[in-house]
Amino acid sequence: MPNMSPKKVQIPEQDPQIRRKNFDEVALGYTLEQAMEEATRCLQCKTKPCVDGCPVNVPIPEFIKAVEDGNIDEAYSIITKENALPAICGRVCPQESQCEGRCVRAKKGESVGIGRLERFVADYIMSKGNIEPKNIEKNGIKVAVVGAGPAGLTCAGELAKKGYEVTVFEALHELGGVLLYGIPEFRLPKSLVAKEVQSIIDMGVEINKNVIVGRSITVDELFEEGYKAIFVGSGAGLPKFMNLEGENLNGVYSANEFLTRVNLMKAYDFPNNPTPVKTGKRVAVVGGGNVAMDAARTAVRLGAEEVYIVYRRGEEELPARLEEIHHAKEEGVIFKLLNNPTKIIGDEKGWVTGMECVQMELGEPDDSGRRRPRVKENSEFILPVETVVIAIGQSPNPLIRQTTPGLSVESWGGIIVQEETMETSKEYVYAGGDAVTGAATVILAMGAGKTAAEAIHKKVLELQG
Amino acid sequence: MYKIVDKKQLNEAVELMVIKAPYVARKCEPGQFIILRADNNSERIPLTIADYNREEETVTIIYQVVGYSTKVLYEKQVGDSVVDFVGPLGKPTELKKHKKVLGIGGGVGAAPLYPQIRKLHEMGVEVDVILGGRSDEYIILEEEFKAVTKNLYFATNDGSKGKEGFVTDILNELIANGEEYDEVIAIGPLVMMKAVVGITKPLNIQTAVSLNPVMIDGTGMCGGCRVTVGNEIKFACVDGPDFDGLLVDFDECLRRQNMYKEEEHSCRIGLEGGQNNA
Ligand SMILES: Cc1cc2nc3c(=O)[nH]c(=O)nc-3n(C[C@H](O)[C@H](O)[C@H](O)COP(=O)(O)OP(=O)(O)OC[C@H]3O[C@@H](n4cnc5c(N)ncnc54)[C@H](O)[C@@H]3O)c2cc1C
Ligand SMILES: Cc1cc2nc3c(=O)[nH]c(=O)nc-3n(C[C@H](O)[C@H](O)[C@H](O)COP(=O)(O)OP(=O)(O)OC[C@H]3O[C@@H](n4cnc5c(N)ncnc54)[C@H](O)[C@@H]3O)c2cc1C
Ligand code: SF4
Ligand code: SF4
Ligand code: FES
Numbered sequence: 001m002p003n004m005s006p007k008k009v010q011i012p013e014q015d016p017q018i019r020r021k022n023f024d025e026v027a028l029g030y031t032l033e034q035a036m037e038e039a040t041r042c043l044q045c046k047t048k049p050c051v052d053g054c055p056v057n058v059p060i061p062e063f064i065k066a067v068e069d070g071n072i073d074e075a076y077s078i079i080t081k082e083n084a085l086p087a088i089c090g091r092v093c094p095q096e097s098q099c100e101g102r103c104v105r106a107k108k109g110e111s112v113g114i115g116r117l118e119r120f121v122a123d124y125i126m127s128k129g130n131i132e133p134k135n136i137e138k139n140g141i142k143v144a145v146v147g148a149g150p151a152g153l154t155c156a157g158e159l160a161k162k163g164y165e166v167t168v169f170e171a172l173h174e175l176g177g178v179l180l181y182g183i184p185e186f187r188l189p190k191s192l193v194a195k196e197v198q199s200i201i202d203m204g205v206e207i208n209k210n211v212i213v214g215r216s217i218t219v220d221e222l223f224e225e226g227y228k229a230i231f232v233g234s235g236a237g238l239p240k241f242m243n244l245e246g247e248n249l250n251g252v253y254s255a256n257e258f259l260t261r262v263n264l265m266k267a268y269d270f271p272n273n274p275t276p277v278k279t280g281k282r283v284a285v286v287g288g289g290n291v292a293m294d295a296a297r298t299a300v301r302l303g304a305e306e307v308y309i310v311y312r313r314g315e316e317e318l319p320a321r322l323e324e325i326h327h328a329k330e331e332g333v334i335f336k337l338l339n340n341p342t343k344i345i346g347d348e349k350g351w352v353t354g355m356e357c358v359q360m361e362l363g364e365p366d367d368s369g370r371r372r373p374r375v376k377e378n379s380e381f382i383l384p385v386e387t388v389v390i391a392i393g394q395s396p397n398p399l400i401r402q403t404t405p406g407l408s409v410e411s412w413g414g415i416i417v418q419e420e421t422m423e424t425s426k427e428y429v430y431a432g433g434d435a436v437t438g439a440a441t442v443i444l445a446m447g448a449g450k451t452a453a454e455a456i457h458k459k460v461l462e463l464q465g
Numbered sequence: 466m467y468k469i470v471d472k473k474q475l476n477e478a479v480e481l482m483v484i485k486a487p488y489v490a491r492k493c494e495p496g497q498f499i500i501l502r503a504d505n506n507s508e509r510i511p512l513t514i515a516d517y518n519r520e521e522e523t524v525t526i527i528y529q530v531v532g533y534s535t536k537v538l539y540e541k542q543v544g545d546s547v548v549d550f551v552g553p554l555g556k557p558t559e560l561k562k563h564k565k566v567l568g569i570g571g572g573v574g575a576a577p578l579y580p581q582i583r584k585l586h587e588m589g590v591e592v593d594v595i596l597g598g599r600s601d602e603y604i605i606l607e608e609e610f611k612a613v614t615k616n617l618y619f620a621t622n623d624g625s626k627g628k629e630g631f632v633t634d635i636l637n638e639l640i641a642n643g644e645e646y647d648e649v650i651a652i653g654p655l656v657m658m659k660a661v662v663g664i665t666k667p668l669n670i671q672t673a674v675s676l677n678p679v680m681i682d683g684t685g686m687c688g689g690c691r692v693t694v695g696n697e698i699k700f701a702c703v704d705g706p707d708f709d710g711l712l713v714d715f716d717e718c719l720r721r722q723n724m725y726k727e728e729e730h731s732c733r734i735g736l737e738g739g740q741n742n743a
Contacts, residue, residue, distance in 0.1 A: 171682070210549050210550060210551035212554070215492070216488040241698065253689075254687060254689075256687045260682065261681065272506075274508045275681075276725045278724065350721075397686065399684070399703070
């Protein structure tokens with residue numbers, strides 16, 4: 001008999017007043033008993049609407065059944081057939097618009113906690129120790145992957161499983177892309193990213209850090225070195241600014257810089273780690289997506305007393321995951337919705353003292369169906385702050401397109417691919433993830449990496465006849 | 466890991482290191498830089514490529530000990546390694562086949578200047594160079610410059626070598642004496658480059674400068690290195706580090722460079738001064 005409780009089994013969380021002061025993970029995760037209980041809420045629908053909502057088609061009812069039976073090893077092997085990074089996806093997927101959004105239970109009450117269960121399974125298996133690397137026979141065919149974010153890592157893992165000699169080239173000194181330098185520790189512990197990355201390395205993937213494709217070596221030179229195909233998963237790392245007056249004042253950061261200092265360079269542990277970060281008493285974060293929520297909640301933890309989210313549309317339009325908005329509010333982040341910055345103000349020494357904003361009101365819906373914000377007359381006001389973090393989006397870094405002749409890109413910089421194969425305009429060069437779509441999601445990036453791996457495999461087989 | 470194959474103390478505060486780094490050595494050009502992390506808990510620090518050897522796959526850097534991370538690097542010995550060494554970063558300098566060029570190097574700025582001057586010399590350009598420093602001891606690469614310049618001038622704060630004063634005093638003299646240069650390349654502390662441009666801009670002498678804002682990734686990802694050049698925002702790590710000096714907003718650069726002054730106060734590491742200049 002399924003459990004007809006309208007609510008998910010609650011997930012234990014750190015108290016907001018305590019977690020405001022630390023970088024430890026907010027959600028603590030289910031126990032085995034809690035997970036097995038939540039699993040009983042799944043109706044095992046024959047039509048599996050939830051699976052249609054998952055970009056990588058995780059066999060959701062099947063793995064949940066295994067959890068219900070207490071067979072977590074089995075659940076893990078079901079999930080990892082389709083998803084190489086379950087501990088990560090369980091934590092960061094926007095489930096409400098994907099798998100859980102389609103769950104039939106969501107029609108009356110809350111959906112099944114698919115993300116939480118996925119995360120539980122991965123954590124449970126990882127806590128038992130190392131996952132046995134499988135012995136894979138190599139086929140001797142070399143493939144290069146550019147970028148060790150979720151797109152690149154997934155592509156590398158899939159190809160390694162098929163026996164390819166895969167080398168990943170990563171610009172930074174750590175692996176994981178945005179998972180590492182963008183998403184904060186309190187939402188996605190770095191040790192966990194490292195473990196999931198290790199499980200991919202254990203499949204025999206070679207890693208080459210500190211190599212910037214386009215500078216250290218070009219795509220064409222990779223072909224000369226014998227790589228038969230190349231997957232570009234270089235992400236969308238280029239931060240957008242607003243071209244506001246005062247944007248270069250001391251105390252204005254891009255979200256990328258603010259988060260990179262804290263996550264990658266561990267500025268929260270300054271001076272034990274030598275990279276500093278500046279957070280004033282009052283911080284304004286401009287934007288309403290996951291990146292903005294992460295920056296705001298990071299500022300809270302660094303000791304800021306007042307942290308604002310300044311967003312030009314309304315609550316409904318906030319693009320961040322629901323859970324992040326909820327957590328941010330619990331932690332005391334102040335939402336200045338329907339407000340837009342017009343200018344950043346500084347003192348004579350060049351430090352930020354405030355941000356001038358105008359109020360907005362919502363007009364007619366635009367092409368995307370969202371109501372278009374417009375400026376309310378005579379509504380200017382100054383928000384006194386010492387730090388401004390701009391979190392209005394990122395676009396693809398131009399380096400690869402500038403150094404790879406024959407690669408077609410959109411006017412805004414996204415690499416153009418054929419959707420079914422992820423092949424670019426340059427033969428044997430594939431691309432996926434944020435480098436193609438612009439800033440999107442972890443799971444879409446992984447889906448793209450997987451599709452490309454299949455296509456590369458097919459193409460190489462054809463080549464060999 | 467990137468092995469330190471050689472090192473040489475150039476003066477009290479400046480050291481040269483030769484590091485094995487195949488990817489960088491194979492492709493680098495004058496004007497480009499690298500970012501290194503000395504060990505696992507170090508900052509990422511940008512340093513200009515002072516020289517390279519494609520066969521040996523080595524890269525030479527010359528750095529001044531100014532703060533925590535350069536101190537950690539300084540403590541490494543030949544045979545030790547640095548954990549990360551990435552590059553080449555930035556755009557190579559566009560060296561034009563002018564008739565006559567003046568190079569100005571302040572302090573450790575002589576290091577990034579040298580490969581450019583050498584290349585100009587190889588291209589058949591006539592080059593004069595002014596080197597500046599606190600005292601005789603702080604003048605580096607004298608022999609190397611001598612081999613590739615027509616006239617080599619010196620300025621020291623205490624007059625222990627060449628003229629007593631600043632590199633700009635010599636620049637003024639040269640101009641007063643009717644010397645004509647197609648381009649000036651100035652590399653050194655921001656205040657020096659600003660002062661040089663203060664002289665060359667009114668005379669409309671083309672002036673290239675090399676900016677060194679605080680950087681993290683060096684790939685265009687963080688925007689921390691942004692500078693205003695001709696009213697446009699540029700990322701020094703990918704659009705530079707060389708820029709048209711006549712268009713650079715030096716005051717903004719100076720301000721931004723001091724963003725972490727408090728945190729990096731020299732008392733943290735027991736160094737005096739802690740200034741990144743000559
Ligand atoms: C702060 C923040 C929070 C987010 N929160 C969420 C969330 O909650 N849920 C969600 O689903 N998504 C979230 N996202 C979006 C998600 O992280 C991205 O969509 C995803 O990481 C894209 O993966 P990718 O592999 O395409 O690129 P990236 O993760 O950007 O990885 C690209 C990698 O390539 C490397 N690289 C770039 N250029 C080169 C080169 N020339 N040579 C070698 N290496 C190179 C980069 O250093 C990087 O490691 C968030 C993003 C940010 C910034
Ligand atoms: C493109 C570029 C090329 C450079 N080339 C050379 C070189 O050839 N030789 C040399 O001696 N120095 C060079 N520098 C400067 C060098 O990177 C800094 O001196 C070094 O990072 C200081 O680190 P620290 O921890 O020892 O000092 P800190 O105590 O951290 O800082 C001392 C001062 O150095 C500057 N600084 C600190 N961190 C950075 C950073 N990440 N990026 C840039 N500047 C910083 C700040 O102005 C600071 O006030 C270059 C800088 C850039 C951006
Ligand atoms: S991968 Fe993401 S979308 Fe798919 S089932 Fe897991 S949490 Fe849901
Ligand atoms: S839609 Fe919901 S209830 Fe149905 S199988 Fe999927 S998770 Fe279970
Ligand atoms: S150093 Fe980060 S963008 Fe230049």
